Amino acid sequence: MVKEKDGATSKRKDEHIKICLENDVEYQSHNNGFQKFKLHPSTLVDLSLEQINLKTTIFEKELDFPILVSGMTGGSKLGQQYNEQIAEICQEFRIGMGVGSQRAAIENPDLIKTFEVRNIAPDIPLIANLGLPQFNKSYDVKEAIFAIEMIKADALAVHINPLQELVQLEGDKEDSHSLERLKQILPQVKYPIILKGVGTGFSRKDLQNLVNLSPYAIDVAGAGGTNWTKIEYLRNKKMEYVSEEFVEQGIATAESLQSAHSIKRPKTLKLIASGGIRTGIDAVKALALGSDYVAFALPVLKALAKGGVDELRKYISTFIFEMKTSMAMLGCENIQQLKKKGHKKIGRI
Numbered sequence: 001m002v003k004e005k006d007g008a009t010s011k012r013k014d015e016h017i018k019i020c021l022e023n024d025v026e027y028q029s030h031n032n033g034f035q036k037f038k039l040h041p042s043t044l045v046d047l048s049l050e051q052i053n054l055k056t057t058i059f060e061k062e063l064d065f066p067i068l069v070s071g072m073t074g075g076s077k078l079g080q081q082y083n084e085q086i087a088e089i090c091q092e093f094r095i096g097m098g099v100g101s102q103r104a105a106i107e108n109p110d111l112i113k114t115f116e117v118r119n120i121a122p123d124i125p126l127i128a129n130l131g132l133p134q135f136n137k138s139y140d141v142k143e144a145i146f147a148i149e150m151i152k153a154d155a156l157a158v159h160i161n162p163l164q165e166l167v168q169l170e171g172d173k174e175d176s177h178s179l180e181r182l183k184q185i186l187p188q189v190k191y192p193i194i195l196k197g198v199g200t201g202f203s204r205k206d207l208q209n210l211v212n213l214s215p216y217a218i219d220v221a222g223a224g225g226t227n228w229t230k231i232e233y234l235r236n237k238k239m240e241y242v243s244e245e246f247v248e249q250g251i252a253t254a255e256s257l258q259s260a261h262s263i264k265r266p267k268t269l270k271l272i273a274s275g276g277i278r279t280g281i282d283a284v285k286a287l288a289l290g291s292d293y294v295a296f297a298l299p300v301l302k303a304l305a306k307g308g309v310d311e312l313r314k315y316i317s318t319f320i321f322e323m324k325t326s327m328a329m330l331g332c333e334n335i336q337q338l339k340k341k342g343h344k345k346i347g348r349i
């Protein structure tokens with residue numbers, strides 16, 4: 001197994017958190033793409049908020065809301081603290097949670113505990129996380145299953161981030177894009193697999209290639225929120241003179257979601273909209289445009305850094321309040337209704 005120098009992976013993860021908290025790391029010149037759509041609410045609403053039911057399931061487990069916290073942390077003391085706080089709130093709201101890349105724990109088993117949250121969140125859908133470059137280098141079925149069982153997770157997310165690897169100082173320039181090894185490995189992993197981006201979006205052709213790997217879900221993780229080119233640019237002095245257009249490249253989340261929704265795919269394949277999902281209105285638009293779940297990362301980190309679990313509870317309560325109110329105004333009582341008639345209830349601006 002190829003290991004980085006002692007602790008380099010953990011150190012980089014903490015550096016990423018610090019940069020995210022001390023800088024504006026979101027896309028500037030384009031948004032998540034949902035702002036091109038507008039909800040058409042009814043003025044005469046006959047639904048109360050109590051009637052709105054947002055329950056759904058994932059990996060045959062119940063979710064009270066179609067919301068997942070995207071994988072971010074673990075691998076350090078700080079990462080462990082965030083994972084435990086996220087788990088507490090996800091259990092409280094009965095929403096799903098991903099942990100950050102478990103590469104650090106595979107390289108150093110002393111770090112396994114920084115990802116373990118099952119005792120805090122016994123009931124939620126929990127998602128393990130590893131990166132495509134590690135599979136292309138050396139990981140096999142064994143590491144995929146180890147990551148899942150290490151934290152008693154329900155599924156594994158494999159993150160695909162070639163652009164981030166290309167711009168990252170110590171990034172993997174060669175092993176970050178080929179899907180050939182995943183094609184051999186994934187059918188042997190008897191757990192649901194999510195193929196996810198990290199915030200630059202997938203093209204139509206990429207999405208078709210991902211569908212061909214028969215995952216449980218694709219998380220489009222489009223552009224509009226956390227911008228990894230910008231984060232790596234802030235870590236890398238050599239990138240001082242790169243153009244704004246270079247830093248701002250990516251496919252907006254709404255665009256990637258619409259491509260994913262319209263390509264040929266099995267009916268059972270689930271879609272997750274993430275990348276710049278910040279409000280309940282973003283979420284309602286994403287569900288109406290074909291996603292099954294929404295996910296977000298950066299707002300969770302920011303809320304926890306600002307005021308711990310109380311602040312995160314406030315953020316998620318507001319997000320859900322916005323979702324429920326928007327659904328009531330659209331006359332949609334549940335997710336099925338929103339998905340069925342929602343697209344008629346939103347229009348392009």
Ligand SMILES: Cc1cc2nc3c(=O)[nH]c(=O)nc-3n(C[C@H](O)[C@H](O)[C@H](O)COP(=O)(O)O)c2cc1C
Nearest residue numbers: 070072100101159198199225226275276296297298
């Ligand atoms: C501090 C931080 C660390 C992250 N680490 C990981 C990771 O280890 N694995 C992964 O798949 N995605 C990682 N991500 C990407 C997120 O899961 C998500 O795809 C991306 O941030 C876009 O969502 P957002 O705009 O809501 O932040 C990380 C994001 C943040 C902010």
